[in-house]
Amino acid sequence: MIEVDNIHKSFGDANVLKGISTCFDKGKTNLIIGQSGSGKTVFIKCLLGLFAPEKGTISYDGKIYSELSGSEQRNLRQEMGMVFQGSALFDSMTVEGNVRFPLEMFTKQSDSEMQDRVDFVLKRVNLIDAHHKYPSEISGGMQKRVAIARAIVMNPKYLFCDEPNSGLDPKTAILIDNLIQEITQEYNITTVINSHDMNSVMEIGEKIIFLKNGIKEWEGTNKEIFKTDNEAVTNFVYSSELFKKVRQMYLEERN
Amino acid sequence: MNYIASIGSYAIMVKEVFKKPTKWGIxxxxxxxxxxxxxxxxxxxxxxxxxxxxxxxxxxxxxxxTSEIIPKYLVGFATRQSIILEFAPTFCSIIMAGKVGSYITSSIGTMRVTEQIDALEVMGVNALNYLVFPKIIAMLFYPFIIAIAMYVGILGGWVAGVFGGFSTSADFVEGLQLDFNTFHVTYSFIKTLVFAFILATIPSFHGFYMKGGALEVGKAATTSFVWTSVVIIILNYILTQLLLG
Structure with a gap:
């Protein structure tokens, strides 16, 4: 579980995060949603320890990040997996090299043990014949799956995904969403996903946090988001006619 | 004020490079x-x-x-002195600032833009050690190619002098051997080692701390070339004053 207590972050005169408090549950897919510029990426980078909040605390299973020593922070980071918006795969390495990298850096496993683990996670994300390809030789969806494989290869306690299905076609986006949800439940990981994809909200949003101008505007589940009266949330989530109709049908069914 | 902040950030970066080393095998x-x-x-x-x-x-x-009084062996002497004292260590380093420096800045800068450095840091890797330390160690071999540049430069002088009809081979070789001071070679290699460190670290600094997108990678490579050259020129003056002055 990750607990966030009143964090503030600014860059120069721009106050990006203005006192966000929330908690992300273990074994659940927690979604952060909001318009572009609402502070989602800065928030997730604070959770990762890439940005230090000026005020407030973030604790991981009771350990407050800012109170840990440098080496303890690095050890904690080894328990985190991250899927970046652009996948952030190492261009100079093959798919296998990318997934193998954390194992080589942080474990004392033998070559065959590492190979078994790499084969296992690549199979888990449905990538079987791409071991020796370079990131530039595979599609965006495959790159995302490699990024997920690299993120889970060390059995992380916390998985962070920054817009994991941006730039993907709807079918691949759903596959990626489902894969992340399956992995979250299978390994009981605390997963935090940064998204503005409404399909993700409806499909896998077991807990949703809506950010607006650096403030937590609303919090709930994908069931509750249908019923909410919060104008900012409904304007954002149901901005398209299709989603307005879906919501209408859902509410009529319930009544 | 910005320059002072940048010098401070550069010093902190250099310190961080030597912290938390990456596994030796990697x-x-x-x-x-x-x-x-x-x-x-x-x-x-x-x-x-x-x-x-x-x-x-x-x-x-x-x-x-033009004067008959000046001996012909001066051609070989002047070539040796120019190549060993200045051309090989300094001029070659300016060329390397363009070739190697822009490569380092653009490769690290691209990793920054595409969040690969963030990925390293999230994993708990000391990204500065992982990316910059190997470059510093590799550049320790820089004096070897400068030694080759010295040899080839003098060879070029001999070929042009002898085959161009400007000097005889005997005069040229006599000039090469005249008043040879081995400390000049030592001085040259000391400069080369200092420049090697500069060539590895200043472009890395500009790449690692760059902000923005692809356009800024290009700008960072240009800025890195300018600053690496400026620092090399200033250090060249200081080292010459200290070692030969």
Whole structure:
């Protein structure tokens, strides 16, 4: 579980995060949603320890990040997996090299043990014949799956995904969403996903946090988001006619 | 004020490079890769430039000897001194600031833009050690290619001087051997080692801390070349004053 207590972050005169408090549950897919510029990426980078909040605390299973020593922070980071918006795969390495990298850096496993683990996670994300390809030789969806494989290869306690299905076609986006949800439940990981994809909200949003101008505007589940009266949330989530109709049908069914 | 902040950030970066080392097995392959890229990959261009600059120095020296009193062996002497004292260590380093420096800045800058450095840091890797340390170690081999540049530069001078009819081979060789001071070679290699550190770290600094997108990577490479050259020129003056003055 990750607990966030009143964090503030600014860059120069721009106050990006203005006192966000929330908690992300273990074994659940927690979604952060909001318009572009609402502070989602800065928030997730604070959770990762890439940005230090000026005020407030973030604790991981009771350990407050800012109170840990440098080496303890690095050890904690080894328990985190991250899927970046652009996948952030190492261009100079093959798919296998990318997934193998954390194992080589942080474990004392033998070559065959590492190979078994790499084969296992690549199979888990449905990538079987791409071991020796370079990131530039595979599609965006495959790159995302490699990024997920690299993120889970060390059995992380916390998985962070920054817009994991941006730039993907709807079918691949759903596959990626489902894969992340399956992995979250299978390994009981605390997963935090940064998204503005409404399909993700409806499909896998077991807990949703809506950010607006650096403030937590609303919090709930994908069931509750249908019923909410919060104008900012409904304007954002149901901005398209299709989603307005879906919501209408859902509410009529319930009544 | 910005310059002072940048110097401070550079000093902090250099300190961080030597902290929390990457596993030796991985570091070894990174160092070998960088030696191939930075040193072996620069050999061709340095040999090419050294040969022709050596030739030009010999021709220009010969053409400026108009008095009969000045001995012909001065061509070889002037070529040796120019190449060993200045051309090989300093001029080659300016060329390397363009070739190796822009490569380092753009490769690290691209990793920054595409969040690969963030990925390293999230994993708990000391990204500065992983990316910059192998470059510093690889650049320790820089004096070897400067030694080759010295040899080829003098060879170029001999070829241009003798085959261009500006000097006899015997006069040229006599000039090469005249009043040879071995400390000049030591001075040259001391400069080369200092410049090697500058060539590895200043471009890395500009790449690592760059902000923005693809356009900014190009701008960072240009800025890195300018600053690496400026620092090399200033250090060249200071080291010359300290070691020869």
């Amino acid at each position: 570091m070894k392959s990174l160092i070998l890769k960088e030696i191939d890229e930075l040193i072996y990959g620069s050999l061709g261009i340095l040999i090419f430039i050294s040969f022709f600059i050596g030739g030009v120095v010999a021709i220009q020296t010969a053409l400026n000897i």
